Amino acid sequence: MSTKVNGVEPVEVSDPKLLFGTKPVKPSKDLIKSVVDPRIKASSKRAKSEGKSITDRLFFYLFHLILLTIYGFYSIFRSLQYVNNRIRIKFLNLAYNPSKTPQIIRDDVNKLSKLPKRLSAVLNLKPEEEEGGGFYGLLNDASELTTWTLASGISTLSIYEYEGTLKNNVEDLRAAIFKKLRDYFGPTSIPKFVVKIPHLNVQFYGLNHDDDDNYKNDVIDIEVSLLSVEDGKATIVELTKTLAELAKKKEISSKNITVDLIDGELTELVGIEPDLIILFTPTLALQGYPPWHIRLSEFYWEADNEDVTYAIFLRALQKYSTCKINVGK
Amino acid sequence: MMDWINVLPKAGYLQEQLKNVLAKILTTGPVPKHIGFVMDGNRRFARKHKIELKEGHNAGFESMAKILEICYECGVESCTVFAFSIENFKRNKFEVDWLMELAKLRFSQMVEQGEICEQFGIKIKVLGDKSLLPIEVLKVLNQAEEITKNNNRAILNVCFPYTARNEITNSIKTIISKKTEVELIDEQLIENNLYTKNQAPLDLLIRTSGVTRLSDFLLWQVVDKNVEIELVDTLWPDLTPLHIIWILIKFSFKKNYSRQRNNYDEDVGSKKVL
Numbered sequence: 394m395s396t397k398v399n400g401v402e403p404v405e406v407s408d409p410k411l412l413f414g415t416k417p418v419k420p421s422k423d424l425i426k427s428v429v430d431p432r433i434k435a436s437s438k439r440a441k442s443e444g445k446s447i448t449d450r451l452f453f454y455l456f457h458l459i460l461l462t463i464y465g466f467y468s469i470f471r472s473l474q475y476v477n478n479r480i481r482i483k484f485l486n487l488a489y490n491p492s493k494t495p496q497i498i499r500d501d502v503n504k505l506s507k508l509p510k511r512l513s514a515v516l517n518l519k520p521e522e523e524e525g526g527g528f529y530g531l532l533n534d535a536s537e538l539t540t541w542t543l544a545s546g547i548s549t550l551s552i553y554e555y556e557g558t559l560k561n562n563v564e565d566l567r568a569a570i571f572k573k574l575r576d577y578f579g580p581t582s583i584p585k586f587v588v589k590i591p592h593l594n595v596q597f598y599g600l601n602h603d604d605d606d607n608y609k610n611d612v613i614d615i616e617v618s619l620l621s622v623e624d625g626k627a628t629i630v631e632l633t634k635t636l637a638e639l640a641k642k643k644e645i646s647s648k649n650i651t652v653d654l655i656d657g658e659l660t661e662l663v664g665i666e667p668d669l670i671i672l673f674t675p676t677l678a679l680q681g682y683p684p685w686h687i688r689l690s691e692f693y694w695e696a697d698n699e700d701v702t703y704a705i706f707l708r709a710l711q712k713y714s715t716c717k718i719n720v721g722k
Numbered sequence: 723m724m725d726w727i728n729v730l731p732k733a734g735y736l737q738e739q740l741k742n743v744l745a746k747i748l749t750t751g752p753v754p755k756h757i758g759f760v761m762d763g764n765r766r767f768a769r770k771h772k773i774e775l776k777e778g779h780n781a782g783f784e785s786m787a788k789i790l791e792i793c794y795e796c797g798v799e800s801c802t803v804f805a806f807s808i809e810n811f812k813r814n815k816f817e818v819d820w821l822m823e824l825a826k827l828r829f830s831q832m833v834e835q836g837e838i839c840e841q842f843g844i845k846i847k848v849l850g851d852k853s854l855l856p857i858e859v860l861k862v863l864n865q866a867e868e869i870t871k872n873n874n875r876a877i878l879n880v881c882f883p884y885t886a887r888n889e890i891t892n893s894i895k896t897i898i899s900k901k902t903e904v905e906l907i908d909e910q911l912i913e914n915n916l917y918t919k920n921q922a923p924l925d926l927l928i929r930t931s932g933v934t935r936l937s938d939f940l941l942w943q944v945v946d947k948n949v950e951i952e953l954v955d956t957l958w959p960d961l962t963p964l965h966i967i968w969i970l971i972k973f974s975f976k977k978n979y980s981r982q983r984n985n986y987d988e989d990v991g992s993k994k995v996l
Contacts, residue, residue: 457750460974467975625945626909633894634907640898647899652891677951684941688887692934716934 478697485704493577495544501707502545505714509668511549513620513690514538515682516673516701518558525700528558534673534701535559535617536569540577541706543584543615550617551664555680557621560590563597570617571600584614591618591663592628622681624663629685632658659685666690671709673701691716744967745795752977753970754950755922756800757793758940761786763931763957770957775817779824781959792963794842794876796970800921802879804939808851808888822859825882829866843875849917850884851892877921886941889917916942926973927951928966930958950976 491498502508516534519526525533535552542550552559559566567588574583585608588597602608632655639645660666666686672678672694679687693709761782768778786803793801805825811818832846848863855863863882893915897907913919924943929936932955936944944951952969954961 452746453750456747459747460751463747463971464975464978467971471975626912626942629890629894630907630909630912633897633912634904636894637898637902637904637907640901641904647895650891650895650898652885652887655891655894656887677953678947679945679949679951680947682945684945685887685890687936687941687945688938689935712934 475697482698486702489704489707491703495577498544507714509713511667512542512547513551513667513670515553532569536573539570539617540573548615551620553620553682555622560619567600586615587613589618592624618664625681625683628662669713675699741963748970749797751974753797754925756924757798758802758924758927760804760929760939761958762933767957767959785959785961789966792966800877805880805882808883808885826859826862829862833866833869843873845873845877846870847879849879849881851888854883885938890942924949929953930956
């Protein structure tokens, strides 16, 4: 390595720190040579890969910068979209108002060509400090929804709330529904209702008719079942455990396990699949909704909407009436 | 509407370059690891353009190849496409037979030419109740799986014939036939026995042609709270890579935003503890 280049003895540095300070850069001989004589190319592999990774990193930062710029533009677009959506929802809410009269709801619904048999709604427990939020906000939303559903002629409603707040406060919910029904239908003709908690397999009739056989045997106008995250995947796990135990006792074999069997059991445990699910949430997020029960259900949600309002409810029914479901076709 | 762009010189080349650069830009941010596609609208496309049903399905397949390409380029690891539902056997016999023939043809093409598979190192997996398929179709599918089994950069799951309820039932069945201890059964175990086992969890589900239901596709996976669902109005054959890039930008922005918020929440939370 002592060949002279351009009459200069190439410098041999044993400790790279002398040249490059304390930073752990290890220049190869070729690299130094190439510094001394630009005609000699640095050909060490490491030098090459280092160079490549630096350009790579530069490109990464450049591209990431562009991505951040795109985010910037997107967020402007998104804010405009948000404002637009909110204004639209405001107008819709002004345009449709049931004014606590079942007749108005009936008139709106009578125009539709078909109605869902079973309706489901996804509600959120909103923070206490928000308008219409907190536990009482949720109670109000749930009872109002029950009344609209009943007035539009649908007799089965399931309400999904992730944490199961309503399930834990059934007595409050019963009272709230009772009050709402009285407000809408008048004190003399309050419709009969039952609140169900499929997970616990319990039913609550009317405001306080749990032991009233006359009430129970009469035609019930609306059935409200309360669902939460435990009715979802967790219930399928429970079912699997039960089946595994039966299999252990040789009462069932894995051959007997079919889609129909599971469907039957889950219908028993959670309920029948709804035809329409209205999500009163700003985005289409299923939040652990029972997965088995969303096979052919139509979803309806209004972007950027957080409130439970009649306009959204009616628009969902309107949209549903135009949908065509053809299994597999 | 934008057709005139294609008339300009070098338009195709420029579009290609733009796509590549956009893909590179997107890979520097959060990208979905697993995307599910319901490819709806082939028949409506055929009706709209007054072409034969077959042509509609062909257009759909071409669109799929383009869209998968852009996905893998952006760094997506798994794509799951709903090719054929168990319920589709209810369609008229002509169409079913023809779809089977098409599948056979496409799979053998994919394997023989192997361009997209080789370029991206794609492993093909067929998900579903394969026992329902005709024997010769099954043979081609198995061959496709066999030939691509050593590719490990990306996965293409072809659901053929598939329904999510069948998938869940199959998982339960597997667990029970293995005689698993009852205490060991949990959500994770059911998940580990689904057809999509050992793959990145689903992040994004795209359904085209304005349908607002899932039609028995990836039901177990989709209720997860991190999954974004995109329902677009475009018919599947009309869907272009630019649509996908737009969806990915949306996804990226959303994830980036929620990640920042989570970090902030954690900060606030830890301060409270102090």
